[in-house]
Amino acid sequence: MITLRHFNTSDVGQLVTYLNDKEVTQYITGAIPSPYTNADAFWWIEHANQSEYIQAIEYQGDFVGCISATVGQFEYANSAELGYWIGKGFWNLGITTEAVKQFCELLFNTNKLNRLYVSVVAQNIASVRVLEKNGFRCEGILQSASCKLDPVTGEKQYYDECLMAMVSR
Template identity: 45%
Template sequence: MLLIRNFSHQDKSHLIRYLNTPNVTRFLSSRIPSPYTEDDATWWIEQGSKNGIIRAIEVDGEFVGCVGAEPGQFEYAYSAEVGYWLAEPFWGKGYASKALALLVNEVKNNSEIVRLHASVFAGNQASCKVLEKCGFITEGYLKRAVFKQGAFYDTHLYGRVIK
């Protein structure tokens, strides 16, 4: 059974292990420290995961990843950027789509957010499929929009109006 929930200190060792896996962090924001330390995990659990609607993904009682919506500010206050990641052993099982669907429902029912969007690195087709399964549509393609680890990446821009 898959559920999304608030982070807890029991997630710390999993965060450290999974966020020090290059395949997991390859397409994630460079906001995530590398290497990912115990202090980073503690900060995330106590503070970082409280900036928006951010949830741990749990499958059959085991922490497997993260899904969240980070609201914009000022004129973008009714929009939020969604993001998600899963530990590698849990890829390809539909968990990201299920978690994102649960998050979209929570955002729709428990916030004033009316629009969700996501940027996906070119080459991350699995993430594009997750968004499309959850009703997001392609809104654009941004050339050389991201610079990470010495390289430029194009990004796909997805959006969904939920209210």
């Protein structure tokens, strides 16, 4: 059973573990501190719980990841950018697909949003597939749109990104 909920202080240990895993953070935003500390996790929980657009993902009673939306401003106030991650031990179980489904339904039904989008690193095939299963379509490829440092060499790596979007039905 997959549930979306607020964060709890009991999630701190898992937040730190998951967000210090290079495979989990490989393609997600560089805004997440590295290394990720207990202080970072406590800050995040306080911040997240003040927003209706940030939810913890729970699977069979265990905290396994996070999903969020950043709502646009002005003429973009009816659309939001989706973001999510899940702990490696929970990959390939359909959890992320179901969490995205539940969160999109929530956003469309309760927040008057018309469009959701994600800019996902093209090499992140699993994430692209999660989005496609939920009705997102590729609107285009953003060439060399993001840059991350290679965790081993420290050299810059540029990634193409697929701009995936879904419009409320």
